[in-house]
Amino acid sequence: MVDVHGTHDPRFAGVRDALAEQLDSGEELGAAIAVDIDGDLVVDIWGGHRNAARTRPWERDTIVNVWSTTKEITALAILILVERGLVDLHAPVSTYWPEFAQNGKADIEVRHLMAHTSGVSGWDQPFSVPDMYDWDKSVEHLARQAPWWEPGTASGYHAQNQGHLLGEIVRRVTGRHLKQFVADEIAAPLGVDLQIGAGPEDDDRIAEIIPPPPLDLDLSSVSPDSPMVRTFTGPAASAAAANTIEWRRADMGALNGHTNARALVRTMSAISRGGAVDGVNLLSDKTIDHIFDEQARGVDLVLGVPLRWGIGFGLPEPATLPYLPDERICFWGGWGGSMTIMFPLQKMTISYVMNRMAPGIIGSDRSAAYSRAILAAAG
Template structure:
């Protein structure tokens, strides 16, 4: 147990400043509940949590509390596809239609797997009418995506696949393995690694899931956007509803872009596969060759959906100082979730960092809180 009131778990002494930063954010009311973990080559040097898992602040955030991590889920989905690449079952440069023939409709026949992985496919959302509830129905969601045309020339620019990333890649996983994405993650990732991580959540887990506390409205005035722009079409196809994450239908769905339920400890264990050369405690997921492909830049520039400069590798963001100055411009890959959750992989240092929370911060990429924790962790790691 920590000697800081309200923060539990352990930190190696040089990382005590991380624990102090979490305590300060909780005391200031910036956090309601959160967890942070850091793994360095298999040594968990930070594993802390604190605060409350409900908005009323009556239920403590406990060691095994899990939370919807929004787009941090995309990291798990990308890892699933990369594992199939590793096994020779998927070619990143092959057309998606090689595995999912129906996808080759309406000008999508040349879209490659890597284009979806790097958010450059042009299929960054669903054509309206389409609702959040429609995302819960796998067959309906997939049929819509197979029918529609891309919203820009595939491969020419990134446009964040905010809500459909998991459906697009998940259908490739399903066609290749016969398993839905959530089952593949359970059987091939969470199970072998003993990680408390899943796409969606089971009824047995409902009592330990932290309540999502929605953020302030987006800074983007969606109504003022051109209706034919990828930004408008993505943010309205469908309109994201933060409170939906607190509902049972959301938890039971298979949405590899949005509804991963896990904690920081499990995320660093799973994603350390990238930082540690592909193998976690004897369980091999990737090779150095596949990890190198993650770091192969696919797109760089102002993202057509998020409207900020981004760099994309295969399945993960790469450092872009113009947008996230606190992530060093090095051999690093990362991504995060709406509200501020984040997992960052440092293969050179064999370090993996993760932060999750229930009180969502403004914005879409990172937050003031994730920056504060990242800076504290990096300062300690450099000592």
């Protein structure tokens, strides 16, 4: 039987059992789960291995690429700038990034980028994964292109480029790249093991990403001009790329956050706990309220499933995530299943990360099982 390490409050023993079961079955290779309730870390567990050969155990300080769970960190960065009066969510993006106004994008607002409704959900081809590593090339390309649908009318998941879009606002406003802003204004004050990308000193403790089975998505039956096809081919995603040094060194606030469940749960508890984490004040109630201002609800033009978007985060949509109560909750997750969920009414935050990617894009059977176990224990 695979050992599960760490600590948990006795009432959350079912969460530990759920992780042990998934590790024993081989569904999980390595993973970590954390739960914070108003500053009390009631679950901090991990187990399994950080490499496919199962020769390196997943340890307390193991970090992993969390894919689109990174978007929550990037959204928090923007909200911090909103809190400081440096960014207005309802202002045109071009207020901060004048070049973005090209080609019919003058009226796109910051909130449209945050809620995936801008119409700029990927890069016009030709554009490759390595092109994303070149910041200037990436953002200049986005500034030039036209939106793929009428901005503000529907969501279309900004799968790989949201971090570049929002990160360029951060850079224009603060003079710092997103990864540096996150290091200075989020990770350092909170004392968390969290970063956009990863440095050479961290390479030995990063878990190897195990790609998922191919997406059950037949793009040949969809119009090549559709936002779905254009997003998934602009560029075509590569799970294996996450194991490369080039990926780790890049600044991609939609894709390459490297962290663990403990750090994520402490960071995102700023939303669950009213904006402050152990005396570090990041957000006010007014700024947090923006998250729950619904921007779009319906079948997402890129993912093809019903989604409900606030500003920067997903909101409960029973048709897609039936295990989440339809109340004041916000969340997002990453390709393969990682997820962080905030419950402000309960002052609770939960996070799960792993390295064996499951099929699908929004959660997985594993993240659903852990979430159900946590909610059952929390009452």
